[in-house]
Amino acid sequence: xxxxxxxxxxxxxxxxxxxxxxxxxxxxxxxxxxxxxxxxxxxxxxxxxxxxxxxxxxxxxxxxxxxxxxxxxxxxxxxxxxxxxxxxxxxxxxxxxxxxxxxxxxxxxxxxxxxxxxxxxxxxxxxxxxxxxxxxxxxxxxxxxxxxxxxxxxxxxxxxxxxxxxxxxxxxxxxxxxxxxxxxxxxxxxxxxxxxxxxxxxxxxxxxxxxxxxxxxxxxxxxxxxxxxxxxxxxxxxxxxxxxxxxxxxxxxxxxxxxxxxxxxxxxxxxxxxxxxxxxxxxxxxxxxxxxxxxxxxxxxxxxxxxxxxxx
Amino acid sequence: xxxxxxxxxxxxxxxxxxxxxxxxxxxxxxxxxxxxxxxxxxxxxxxxxxxxxxxxxxxxxxxxxxxxxxxxxxxxxxxxxxxxxxxxxxxxxxxxxxxxxxxxxxxxxxxxxxxxxxxxxxxxxxxxxxxxxxxxxxxxxxxxxxxxxxxxxxxxxxxxxxxxxxxxxxxxxxxxxxxxxxxxxxxxxxxxxxxxxxxxxxxxxxxxxxxxxxxxxxxxxxxxxxxxxxxxxxxxxxxxxxxxxxxxxxxxxxxxxxxxxxxxxxxxxxxxxxxxxxxxxxxxxxxxxxxxxxxxxxxxxxxxxxxxxxxxxxxxxxxxxxxxxxxxxxxxxxxxxxxxxxxxxxxxxxxxxxxxxxxxxxxxx
Amino acid sequence: xxxxxxxxxxxxxxxxxxxxxxxxxxxxxxxxxxxxxxxxxxxxxxxxxxxxxxxxxxxxxxxxxxxxxxxxxxxxxxxxxxxxxxxxxxxxxxxxxxxxxxxxxxxxxxxxxxxxxxxxxxxxxxxxxxxxxxxxxxxxxxxxxxxxxxxxxxxxxxxxxxxxxxxxxxxxxxxxxxxxxxxxxxxxxxxxxxxxxxxxxxxxxxxxxxxxxxxxxxxxxxxxxxxxxxxxxxxxxxxxxxxxxxxxxxxxxxxxxxxxxxxxxxxxxxxxxxxxxxxx
Numbered sequence: 001x002x003x004x005x006x007x008x009x010x011x012x013x014x015x016x017x018x019x020x021x022x023x024x025x026x027x028x029x030x031x032x033x034x035x036x037x038x039x040x041x042x043x044x045x046x047x048x049x050x051x052x053x054x055x056x057x058x059x060x061x062x063x064x065x066x067x068x069x070x071x072x073x074x075x076x077x078x079x080x081x082x083x084x085x086x087x088x089x090x091x092x093x094x095x096x097x098x099x100x101x102x103x104x105x106x107x108x109x110x111x112x113x114x115x116x117x118x119x120x121x122x123x124x125x126x127x128x129x130x131x132x133x134x135x136x137x138x139x140x141x142x143x144x145x146x147x148x149x150x151x152x153x154x155x156x157x158x159x160x161x162x163x164x165x166x167x168x169x170x171x172x173x174x175x176x177x178x179x180x181x182x183x184x185x186x187x188x189x190x191x192x193x194x195x196x197x198x199x200x201x202x203x204x205x206x207x208x209x210x211x212x213x214x215x216x217x218x219x220x221x222x223x224x225x226x227x228x229x230x231x232x233x234x235x236x237x238x239x240x241x242x243x244x245x246x247x248x249x250x251x252x253x254x255x256x257x258x259x260x261x262x263x264x265x266x267x268x269x270x271x272x273x274x275x276x277x278x279x280x281x282x283x284x285x286x287x288x289x290x291x292x293x294x295x296x297x298x299x300x301x302x303x304x305x306x307x308x309x310x311x312x
Numbered sequence: 313x314x315x316x317x318x319x320x321x322x323x324x325x326x327x328x329x330x331x332x333x334x335x336x337x338x339x340x341x342x343x344x345x346x347x348x349x350x351x352x353x354x355x356x357x358x359x360x361x362x363x364x365x366x367x368x369x370x371x372x373x374x375x376x377x378x379x380x381x382x383x384x385x386x387x388x389x390x391x392x393x394x395x396x397x398x399x400x401x402x403x404x405x406x407x408x409x410x411x412x413x414x415x416x417x418x419x420x421x422x423x424x425x426x427x428x429x430x431x432x433x434x435x436x437x438x439x440x441x442x443x444x445x446x447x448x449x450x451x452x453x454x455x456x457x458x459x460x461x462x463x464x465x466x467x468x469x470x471x472x473x474x475x476x477x478x479x480x481x482x483x484x485x486x487x488x489x490x491x492x493x494x495x496x497x498x499x500x501x502x503x504x505x506x507x508x509x510x511x512x513x514x515x516x517x518x519x520x521x522x523x524x525x526x527x528x529x530x531x532x533x534x535x536x537x538x539x540x541x542x543x544x545x546x547x548x549x550x551x552x553x554x555x556x557x558x559x560x561x562x563x564x565x566x567x568x569x570x571x572x573x574x575x576x577x578x579x580x581x582x583x584x585x586x587x588x589x590x591x592x593x594x595x596x597x598x599x600x601x602x603x604x605x606x607x608x609x610x611x612x613x614x615x616x617x618x619x620x621x622x623x624x625x626x627x628x629x630x631x632x633x634x635x636x637x638x639x640x641x642x643x644x645x646x647x648x649x650x651x652x653x654x655x656x657x658x659x660x661x662x663x664x665x666x667x668x669x670x671x672x673x674x675x676x677x
Numbered sequence: 678x679x680x681x682x683x684x685x686x687x688x689x690x691x692x693x694x695x696x697x698x699x700x701x702x703x704x705x706x707x708x709x710x711x712x713x714x715x716x717x718x719x720x721x722x723x724x725x726x727x728x729x730x731x732x733x734x735x736x737x738x739x740x741x742x743x744x745x746x747x748x749x750x751x752x753x754x755x756x757x758x759x760x761x762x763x764x765x766x767x768x769x770x771x772x773x774x775x776x777x778x779x780x781x782x783x784x785x786x787x788x789x790x791x792x793x794x795x796x797x798x799x800x801x802x803x804x805x806x807x808x809x810x811x812x813x814x815x816x817x818x819x820x821x822x823x824x825x826x827x828x829x830x831x832x833x834x835x836x837x838x839x840x841x842x843x844x845x846x847x848x849x850x851x852x853x854x855x856x857x858x859x860x861x862x863x864x865x866x867x868x869x870x871x872x873x874x875x876x877x878x879x880x881x882x883x884x885x886x887x888x889x890x891x892x893x894x895x896x897x898x899x900x901x902x903x904x905x906x907x908x909x910x911x912x913x914x915x916x917x918x919x920x921x922x923x924x925x926x927x928x929x930x931x932x933x934x935x936x937x938x939x940x941x942x943x944x945x946x947x948x949x950x951x952x953x954x955x956x957x
Contacts (some may be wrong), residue, residue, distance in 0.1 A: 006955075025695060028780065028781055028782065029782050031780060031859045031860075032780040032781070032782035033680050033782065035772045035773060035775055035776035035780060035863075036772070036776045036782075036788070037772050038768070038769045038773070039769045039772065039773035039834055040773070040788075041829050042769060043795060043829045043831065045829075046803075046807065046825060046826055046828070046829035047795055047798055047803060047826075047829040047830070047831075048791075048795065049810075050803040050806040050810065051798055051802060051807070053806035053810070053891055054803055054805060055805055057805065057809070062809075065812075066809055066812055066813055093885050113701075114693060114694075114696075114697040114700075115697060121694060121698060122694070122697070124701070125697055125698065125701040127941075127944060128704055128705050128764040129701065129704060130940075130944075130947070131705075131708075131937070131940060132704065132708070134884055134888075134933075134936050134937060134940045135888070135933055135937075136887065136888035136890065136905070136906040136909070136932070136936075137888065137906070137938070138890070138905075138906050138907075138909040138910045138913065138929075138932075139909065139929045139932060139933050140924065141913075142909070142913055142926075143708070143711050143929070144707070146707075146710075146714075146726070147707050147710070152706065152725075152726040153726075154706070154710060154921075157727055162904065183909070186704070186707075188932040191951065194947070195951055197951075198951055218686070218689075235785045243799065247797075247799055247800070247801055249801075250891070254910055254913060268801050268891070270889070271801065271805070272894075273803055273806075274894070276895060280803055281809065283803055285805050285806065287803065288801055288802050288804075288805055291799075291801055291802070292798075292799060292801070292802040293710045295799060296797060299797075355680055362850075362854065364850050364853070383853075384850070384853050384854055385853055385854055385857070389854065391826070391850070391851065391854050393846055393847040393850070393851060395845060397845065397847035397850065397851040398846045398851075399848065399852070399866055400870065401869040401870060410852070410855050410857070411854070411855030411856055414857050414858075414861060415856045415858035458851075458855075625936070
């Protein structure tokens with residue numbers, strides 16, 4: 001049955017048709033276009049186009065002043081293969097990422113667990129640990145270059161007091177990179193910590209209350225409840241860290257200038273020097289692409305590993 | 313003020329039909345309630361009238377003009393939403409003024425309209441508050457006020473009371489009825505609550521699965537439901553449905569055998585049933601009485617004491633659940649058997665398809 | 678927490694808190710030390726840099742800084758770039774975010790995917806070609822050149838879209854019935870509602886702009902166009918660490934002051950922003 005007994009039938013004013021709505025729709029498109037246009041213009045011109053221009057440049061002999069000496073095929077990429085400096089820079093970068101990402105994640109998680117919860121003291125501690133990440137890389141490296149200084153630093157007097165010999169951290173090929181890692185940890189732990197805090201805050205209280213009624217120990221509460229609940233944040237933090245730390249440039253550039261003995265020269269610094277000191281923009285662009293692909297691969301690997309866990 | 317008409321209106325999302333070929337006329341100044349279970353399409357239908365959903369097929373007419381392609385704001389309708397949809401960053405006054413400012417209404421006119429609406433809704437002392445600082449009932453009043461100041465041709469209400477607690481709901485119910493009386497405007501009101509529908513409507517439209525089941529005045533629907541669905545939907549507690557069989561039919565007079573052998577007389581439209589037909593007998597809870605000669609033996613399961621009435625939930629010998637609304641301060645005890653008799657009042661009969669075949673009759677005064 | 682704790686667990690809590698406070702103090706120590714140095718005479722610093730209380734005390738380093746003219750100039754550059762970039766990001770991101778959240782247009786999905794893909798492009802992949810483009814347009818060493826590249830980053834659009842999606846749809850429908858045009862709805866309803874989101878996005882953009890290093894390093898070659906971040910780097914090397922230590926420290930403190938103040942005032946928005954960017 002379609003109409004009710006009481007519904008009166010009235011002659012149709014107009015024939016029933018599929019209503020043409022083009023006019024209304026077109027206005028919607030135009031509005032959307034106006035809203036989107038500013039961003040899309042900037043996005044296409046200043047991000048998408050440069051990416052392709054970069055790929056194009058990487059296949060050419062191109063200098064800093066825009067001098068284009070023609071297509072060289074994959075020559076720039078072939079040169080990379082035999083460039084010892086490039087491999088050293090890649091090794092240094094990977095070493096830095098390998099040192100930084102796990103320690104950063106662990107410290108961020110520990111700090112988050114420590115300062116998570118109510119109370120003024122914890123709130124102040126949260127601010128302190130986050131505060132260091134608002135400084136610029138120049139200020140951070142200035143501070144830490146001083147702290148680590150063997151004659152005027154903060155660590156040297158303590159070492160001396162304890163009867164040791166002060167180490168010139170930034171002047172040692174062994175210690176320079178770890179020193180840069182420590183600087184980076186101090187600088188960057190705020191954001192991952194805040195991400196962990198947000199995740200910890202969104203775990204339902206009832207879970208902990210239920211666990212308490214079940215006589216769970218703190219240790220098992222952490223492993224059985226807390227950690228599984230923040231798993232996705234953990235993966236997010238690791239991916240963000242990998243992508244972020246691959247881009248390391250300022251810290252070694254300002255603290256050691258890549259030394260000593262090229263032990264801290266990273267990929268971005270090498271790209272920068274190749275392009276802006278040696279004027280080899282085509283070669284630099286090729287390296288930039290390799291870095292880009294490397295970053296993509298690592299973050300995808302991480303995302304893939306994260307998804308694997310979901311299936312269980 | 314304007315009338316609203318739907319002509320074979322349908323709505324589908326892809327292959328899913330949510331509204332199917334609905335035709336309806338709402339007269340000027342009428343208060344019509346769309347009622348039905350959740351998912352029946354009542355809100356979608358309302359939003360199609362408002363212009364917030366596109367009409368897949370058919371026509372929507374407001375004041376005689378086809379508005380299918382008219383933007384929502386140009387249809388002369390105002391809507392009150394379930395979650396109030398008040399602009400949180402604006403005061404009550406600004407909330408009400410927003411729509412008028414957008415069409416360039418003069419300041420003095422805006423002020424006088426707001427003053428009038430505030431007086432009707434007793435919002436005078438809240439005009440400079442933000443919605444955040446108000447209770448649910450007050451917010452709903454502001455939402456209604458925002459509709460009133462627009463002086464729309466048609467008011468649309470989308471489950472406006474379902475976010476309020478029970479007591480407030482009863483209060484706002486009468487308030488909206490009062491506003492309708494005072495403004496005399498056309499109002500279409502959507503609810504899933506049959507009590508709201510029964511108490512407020514001039515006419516009720518019962519919807520199920522995108523189709524109109526029945527349209528009519530509240531008492532008409534209550535007394536003469538067209539089918540099992542409407543009979544079961546309106547009234548609380550629900551009408552009792554007793555599966556049965558016609559044992560004898562003579563003109564309108566039939567005998568229906570229910571509950572394992574009990575024969576009850578009823579009246580159906582002549583020729584609509586014959587002996588042997590499977591039917592459902594519908595008895596309203598309030599017409600059941602405890603009577604020593606009562607033919608229905610009920611085993612009492614639960615007794616609910618409501619003060620003015622007692623609801624007795626019982627099971628008949630054929631395991632049919634039945635509820636009786638008694639006016640007896642000393643109701644039967646749980647676990648006992650009681651004899652129940654249908655008192656005066658219409659005995660509804662539904663055929664195997666669930667359609668009513670009851671002979672309509674004037675209810676004795 | 679209201680649950681009763683045994684005495685042992687309670688002491689564990691207190692011990693943990695005490696350790697945390699100790700770590701926090703150590704964490705802050707380098708900052709205190711640098712501030713202290715900036716308030717000591719250079720002559721004293723040449724003898725010893727040890728100590729966290731500026732005794733003897735002097736403001737001479739800061740006075741010198743202001744006379745130097747370059748540092749205030751860099752500060753002004755940083756302010757122009759950071760404020761300009763923040764405003765541009767807010768305007769552009771909220772407009773596009775709204776379109777993605779609530780408007781219908783052809784190829785919406787494809788355009789959205791194109792935009793999200795942009796999140797994967799790091800600055801390092803595009804800074805060389807950008808440098809070449811800006812050079813050929815001759816706009817290096819301008820404030821516009823310093824602020825534009827980051828306006829193109831889609832994260833702001835994404836955040837604003839997430840926020841707008843959470844606004845109840847009925848609010849817009851009510852406004853539509855109230856005769857509001859799309860732009861009126863955006864301007865009078867959605868934007869005022871998104872002040873918290875805009876504040877968060879603005880803060881993060883501002884901090885990023887202020888601390889940006891690689892791009893200003895290659896784009897601003899004229900010392901007059903340096904931002905403080907790049908400017909400070911330029912004096913770190915040659916501003917003899919030995920005699921001008923106090924001044925170097927003063928310039929670092931001076932350069933960090935606006936950003937630290939901003940952080941202290943708007944902390945809770947930053948925390949909220951982190952939660953928001955986590956996507957939940």
